[in-house]
Amino acid sequence: MKLRRSYTGPERRIHMVYVTRNTEYHMRRDVCVAVKSRTPGIRGDGHSALNMRLEGHIQEGRMLPMPGPPKLGFRMYLARGNHDVFTSPVVEILRPSKKVVAQYPVEG
Secondary structure, three states: OOEOOOOOOHHHHOEEEEEEOOEEEEEEOOEEEEEEEOOOOOOOOOOOOOOOEEEEEEOOOOOOOEOOOOOOOOEEEEEEOOEEEEOOOEEEEEOOOHHHHOOOEOOO
16 A cells, blocks of 8 residues: 655645544545544444445534535535445534655555
């Protein structure tokens, strides 16, 4: 597996980490490239959200997803084909460090 080395200029702005109570969803250009558990001993490898596209968010009290990235307190809506993932509410939104981005798989 090749690792990404670039992390300068606009490259840094394409990465976001959406943190929920138990999980971190690492996104590159709205595609989930890594899932990390915040619970010791549990791994995110093989998580169903991997390689899914961020299709929108769900506000508390609403049933249908809205377009655009989630804000704090909103749930993420990720999809690929006929598979959907709805996360628990986002509690933090971060930019990943250069060291973390270097561990992501190389783009397509």
